[in-house]
Amino acid sequence: MPRLKVFDDCINELSRLPGVGRKTATRLAMHILRQDNTYATRLSSSIQALKERTRFCDLCGGLAESALCGVCSDPYRQKHTICIVADAQDILAIEQTARFRGVYHALGGALSPMDGIGPEELRMDELLDRIRGTLSSAESAESAEPAEDKVEVEIIIATNHDIEGDTTALYLQRILREFAHNEGATIHISRIASGLPAGSHIEYADELTIFKAMEGRRRV
């Protein structure tokens, strides 16, 4: 039997998705075929709409519907508290907690010399420009006040707790300290905690997680 071109086309496109091989793509396509007629239409139009009506924020690199995302354009978010993440989806995950009141900066990945991803491939310069902007806008706003009232920026490094994320966090610390020194600014830098996941048992945790949880213990 000659294979159906329309079927193979769909398999080809689906198997370009991350983690989807040809077998999985076939399973997905068969699933789509078995659903009622509206599902394929809803799925395909939602994909089309997503791409047409979504973009990345000019400032933070997060998901946006216009030039600035909802966080960056929100006047109530604290612009001097910047949470640095690797990717835009990390912003979504942190926003789910609905606790963070600062803004974000997505680097567009994490340092990975093995994959040829160095600082130049990431939005590092944009980060420093942003901090510089935050410092100067705060200074001009406070220009009436005495100059001794120093502007402070808080940076929260929220990269993954894996090798690439650790490397990126170390690199960020270094350039941010250097930047603070050169600009004469005060930058508080922290990194999100490593430890036992909520609801987990010590008994089943791996050694490295327990070690990190012990190391990062907090006074109670």
Place this chain on the structure above:
Amino acid sequence: MPRLKVFDDCINELSRLPGVGRKTATRLAMHILRQDNTYATRLSSSIQALKERTRFCDLCGGLAESALCGVCSDPYRQKHTICIVADAQDILAIEQTARFRGVYHALGGALSPMDGIGPEELRMDELLDRIRGTLSSAESAESAEPAEDKVEVEIIIATNHDIEGDTTALYLQRILREFAHNEGATIHISRIASGLPAGSHIEYADELTIFKAMEGRRRV
């Protein structure tokens, strides 16, 4: 930040795919966003085209572009050799080998009492009707010849080698034997072999596979 509706819509539709949870759907959506503009269009239109231009064959239940699939409408395929599979995608897998010259019959699943799938949920009656049709059409074609020249049908059971597949195979054997007896027809029934996968090592195979391979040994 209010979540983007267009993003959530896409996540909702993607997470209805089998094996795709909300986390995976988010990853897929972000991937789609990162590709060039044409990918989202190609993906969505291929899904739409798949659903619009593909259907299931009226006869065998396999993938088709019209009422009959490429196999059923091929005059060179042997209509008296029927390979029974659980699902339409199994037909694609067997066709890939390009060796089988008979036709197929997709049951639309496998027996699974736990999931409430009994013989009534599967295309069992359609199978018997088809065999009856094959027998009578062959008979009428051979009407000029002496009636002693008995029509024979070959059935190859190609259900999965798991509990549901085994149960379905046993059930098929029973109803086919009964059918052959009632109709006075000769039906040769076989099931595809269980054994070591091609290129695999005995050392690493599981016990059940080795047992099945021993049990199903062939004289050489």
